[in-house]
Amino acid sequence: MDAHASLSVGRYLAHRLLQIGAAHVFGLPGDFNLTLLDEMVAVDGLHWAGSTNELNAAYAADGYARVGRRCGALVTTFGVGELSAVNGIAGSYAEDVPVLHIVGMPSTSARASRTPLHHTFLDGDVDRFVRIAREVAVACEVLRPDDAAQQIDDVVTAMLTHRRPAYLGIPLDLAGWNVDADRLRVPLRAPSSDPAAVDAFRIALRARLATAADLTVLAGARVHRQGLEATVAALADHPGVRIASQTGAKALLDEDHPASLGTYLGAVTRSDETRDAVDDADPLVLIGAVFSDFTTGFFTQRYDAASAIQIDPDSARIAHAVYPGVRMADAVAVLTEETARRGFPPVFDPSRLTSERPGTEAARALGEPLTHAVLWPAVQRWLQPGTTVIAEAGTSFYGAVDLVLPPRSDLLGQPVWSSIGYTLPAALGAALARPEHRPVLFIGDGSAQLTIQELGALLDVDARPVVFVLDNAGYTVERLIQSPDAVYQDIRAWDWEALPPALGARRTATFAATTDAELRDVLAALEHETGPALVRLVLDARDAPRLLLALTAGISATNTH
Incomplete structure (x- = not known):
């Protein structure tokens, strides 16, 4: 870009979305976001995916982020539009899905003067919907003219860091406001790990694996959110490693892979061998796992999570020792390196697991009702x-x-x-x-x-x-x-x-x-x-x-x- 180049807020935001892989934007037009949409869709490579309602837009952005291993984005209008999307955004928050909710808002002057506008309660309070949004967002900002570009970058960075939804309110008059385009030269990224914390984790992990006979992993959906499927697959290629998945991460590792144990769900796990492998593992490694009634078979797991090696998006833990500042990508890389160094012997072939596929239906007369x-x-x-x-x-x-x-x-x-x-x-x-x-x-x-x-x-x-x-x-x-x-x-x-x-x-x-x-x-x-x-x-x-x-x-x- 030329020195001192400028772009409108809408175009700047569109470029940031493209940089993080959000090439499709879902949503609906409304009078408070029309200028914003005009600016955003003028940027080559950004595709408008119009939705029939805001809830559907939020769901579509969520599915786009999950399957694409990227961030999703939707644009709604103030009040009536953004409130319709809240349930979808809440689901993204509950399941660690990075979705940027962009809201076209009344102008800066209308907000300051507390003008009684449509889509409000006519009491001058134009920020109550922002307060609602804060409950389901890791970052929430309404743009100001003096630092709009910095606010956009801060909100997007928070979304990338925490892999959860974020909220960006853009007043009508700021959608076309010019900001410094040179900032786009520096891509936005989640923060790096603390090198000292990574080293401490490595030392403790090496000691823990020294007495282990093999390595069993229970992987959850947060591996998807970090885009680390290939890294986990590389771990699975080492002898002595077995990997089971929670329901939200099913097939995270191809289920015909020799190291795959399939899906684990506590007492209702289809295969007894899979359940025993996870529940009796020493050590058990939890990577990106989440714990709820529906992910544990109503808390029927037998393993003790407190004694496990646990790798989360921004920290690692070995039993009671916590290593904050260790990002998941680095922790899994260390785990893979130390597994290779340890050199586990091969474990049993999971192909002998019983009942891992839906059973063949019993012989029936053709034409019986479908079941x-x-x-x-x-x-x-x-x-x-x-x-x-x-x-x-x-x-x-x-x-x-x-x-x-x-x-x-x-x-x-x-x-x-x-x-x-x-x-x-x-x-x-x-x-x-x-x-x-x-x-x-x-x-x-x-x-x-x-x-x-x-x-x-x-x-x-x-x-x-x-x-x-x-x-x-x-x-x-x-x-x-x-x-x-x-x-x-x-x-x-x-x-x-x-x-x-x-x-x-x-x-x-x-x-x-x-x-x-x-x-x-x-x-x-x-x-x-x-x-x-x-x-x-x-x-x-x-x-x-x-x-x-x-x-x-x-x-x-x-x-x-």
Whole structure:
């Protein structure tokens, strides 16, 4: 750039987004953000991904960040727009997803004069929504003319550092305000590790591994957020290393890798060998793991986390000794180096693990009603390498968790926040982030009705998405927990096959399966389908996958105490 070059705030922000990989921006226009949008979309390489509502925009930005291993971004307008996005942003905060929420706000003068504007409560308080945003953001700023560029950089850096959402309010008059463009020469990055802390961690780790017979790792979703899948895979290539994943990190390591133990979920882990390997590990290494009812099989893990080696985004711990200032990338690199130095002998071949795949369904007469016991083994056989499997909270997610995903595949879900409707817009974000991976969405009919407005956009992307709608006449997961026949468990029946053309996706092939034979025919047809497809799967209202039945029993027990 030329010396002393300047750019508008909107264009400066667009360049910063491109630098951190956020090439698509989701959201909606509103009168307070129009100038900002005009400036942002004028920058080459930044693509506007318009959404049907702000909640869907937040979900789509989240899916884009998760699957793309980058940051997401959305633009909303002040008040009514930003509040609609809050639930989606809260889910990103709960699950460590870096999303920048950019809000077009009233002008600086209107804010200062407390002008009673639309989208307010007419009391002059224009900052109450900023206060709400602070509850679900690691950094929250409203731009000022004297240091707008510095504020942008500070907020983006905080998001990169903590890998959680951040909030940027841009007053209407500042969207076109010129700032120093030379600042863009210096990319924004998370802070580096403290070298002394890294050295201390290395010394302690070497001593701890000296008496170990092998190394077992339980990896969680925070590995994804740091983009360290390749680093963990390099660790897995060393003899004596075994790696299990939590549900939010399923297939973090290809599940056909010799070191893969598959998915660990406490007492409901499909394989006893996997559960024993994790629970009896000495030492157990926790990398980016998170702990909640849904990630531990309702706290049925037997291992003692307090005695483990724990690697988090900004610190490491060996039993009671904590090493603050050690970033996850450096800690995993040290772990890999010390593992190689230690030279563990090979451990057993995980290929002998039993029951690691969905069981083959029992012999049945063709034409029997479709069940989950038939569905998921059929899906297991049908899935191809390089697939992004997106599974909605409830029947879909806990059916997909029991799959063994093919190589180069992901499972996208929301096991901690578990906000129904999340995955349909998130699938759009995933498809834009990694169009070379075919998105395959499994979503229940009740969940899909919450965010169905984004279906047309999802089915119109070039990634050839397939959407399986599990039509089970309502909220099956809630029926399993309590009051299965209550009126509030039912939903209105929709004509699902009519929706794609009605929502603008006119080239979508549609199918339906009510029996095992029809499912077989549909999956065979999909192998030759070159465009998007929607498949309605009719299932009984009380039928559910193995894992969900176990988990809902835990929820029921918890809710009665």
